[in-house]
Amino acid sequence: DPAEINPNVTEIKPGDSVEVARLPDNIYLRTQDDPDDIIWDRLPTYRTELFPAPPVHPSVKLRFDEGAERSKHLYFQVARTSERFYVRMHWKDASQDSATTVDSFRDGVAIQYALNGADTSYMMGSGPEKPVNIWYWRADDEQQVENLAAGGYGSTSSLDAQNVTGIGSYYPESVAQDSEWRVVMSRPLASEGEHEVSFDQAQVPVAFAVWQGSDNERDGNKRVTHTWIMLDTGVDDESSS
Numbered sequence: 001d002p003a004e005i006n007p008n009v010t011e012i013k014p015g016d017s018v019e020v021a022r023l024p025d026n027i028y029l030r031t032q033d034d035p036d037d038i039i040w041d042r043l044p045t046y047r048t049e050l051f052p053a054p055p056v057h058p059s060v061k062l063r064f065d066e067g068a069e070r071s072k073h074l075y076f077q078v079a080r081t082s083e084r085f086y087v088r089m090h091w092k093d094a095s096q097d098s099a100t101t102v103d104s105f106r107d108g109v110a111i112q113y114a115l116n117g118a119d120t121s122y123m124m125g126s127g128p129e130k131p132v133n134i135w136y137w138r139a140d141d142e143q144q145v146e147n148l149a150a151g152g153y154g155s156t157s158s159l160d161a162q163n164v165t166g167i168g169s170y171y172p173e174s175v176a177q178d179s180e181w182r183v184v185m186s187r188p189l190a191s192e193g194e195h196e197v198s199f200d201q202a203q204v205p206v207a208f209a210v211w212q213g214s215d216n217e218r219d220g221n222k223r224v225t226h227t228w229i230m231l232d233t234g235v236d237d238e239s240s241s
């Protein structure tokens with residue numbers, strides 16, 4: 001519904017490019033990864049639509065509710081200083097699901113980067129030649145982000161370098177539907193190892209995923225952006241190699 005979108009929010013479709021905002025070096029976040037720092041009010045906000053990930057696995061198919069109205073909006077912001085890259089994500093969620101138990105699932109969010117160009121499958125990469133790097137936050141540990149790599153389903157693995165930090169917080173509102181999660185993740189600009197995304201290139205393809213615990217979403221069952229959104233880093237490819 002276009003009427004509901006704030007004029008300061010830019011709608012992003014798959015294939016669109018967004019600019020990584022450059023924070024001056026004399027600006028500091030109150031605490032690194034503070035999801036509610038006032039700096040975020042001054043930076044451009046983007047909104048994109050998430051749709052159910054296609055069921056690729058028989059066990060996901062069993063749980064896949066074809067009829068469900070499951071599209072969802074994700075708001076995101078991207079920024080860098082001379083030393084770190086930051087991404088902030090927020091989305092409405094009427095329930096705070098912080099634990100996985102026998103019959104309940106936790107909320108989560110992730111950003112995925114194609115390591116070897118936009119012809120990589122946005123469905124978690126295409127084999128060892130076209131892998132992805134994934135930063136994965138889960139509501140059961142609001143102050144931790146896992147740094148993962150994958151080259152197709154079933155190959156998801158944790159990286160040696162766990163240098164991605166992050167914090168998420170739930171902001172309840174009197175109208176439950178207006179409540180939201182806000183999550184910031186960041187990493188030093190310099191990458192460590194071949195499976196960490198390099199920000200030293202003009203464009204970085206990204207995709208997002210949100211797991212809504214109250215809808216029993218977990219692993220492959222989640223909402224995702226379909227195909228890549230391109231981040232313009234402001235780095236010149238020719239001068240940086």
Ligand code: HEM
Pocket residue numbers: 053054055056057060110111112122123124134136148152153154155156207208209218219220221224225226
């Ligand atoms: C759009 C199509 C996608 C499909 C069909 C898909 C499918 C799957 C499947 C089958 C699994 C379970 C097996 C495994 O770990 O490999 C999985 C897990 C996972 N996926 Fe995806 N995926 C998609 C997109 C994404 C995106 C865009 C992201 C990140 C932004 C992502 C992040 C993850 C993570 C972090 C896990 C591990 C989850 C856990 O431990 O609970 N996926 N996905």
